[in-house]
Amino acid sequence: MRTPSEHTRLQLELYLNMHTKTAWPQLAGLRIRHRGQFAYDRGTANRWGFALHDAGSDRYQDALLPTGSGTGTPEDALDCACRLHLATLDS
Known part of the structure; x- marks a missing residue:
């Protein structure tokens, strides 16, 4: 996989x-880290693989x-992660 x-x-x-400012205004900010294979593309710059951190x-x-x-836009991946993690905060 390419970096x-x-x-x-x-x-x-x-x-x-x-995207965060419009779709997830409850987030104070977004910090993106690039660490070797964890910031990679699978095909094109518009289609990315998606992984979640398991604490x-x-x-x-x-x-x-x-x-x-298994791939989608970065916005798709962000929306999925926010729905998973922020849904519990809204309950």
Whole structure:
């Protein structure tokens, strides 16, 4: 798996921060870290693999989006993660 270019990383951060402001205003901010294989693309800059951190095992595990796909836009992955983690805060 390729490590994304600096341009791709900056573009990803821009898109996700813009999306967060409109779709998830309850978030104070979004910090994106790029760590080797954990910031990678699978095909194109518009389709990304998605992994969630499992605190119990302290590992990242590949995840599927609600569509059942293993890849999607960065915004799709952010929406999925926020629905999973923020839903418990709203209850």
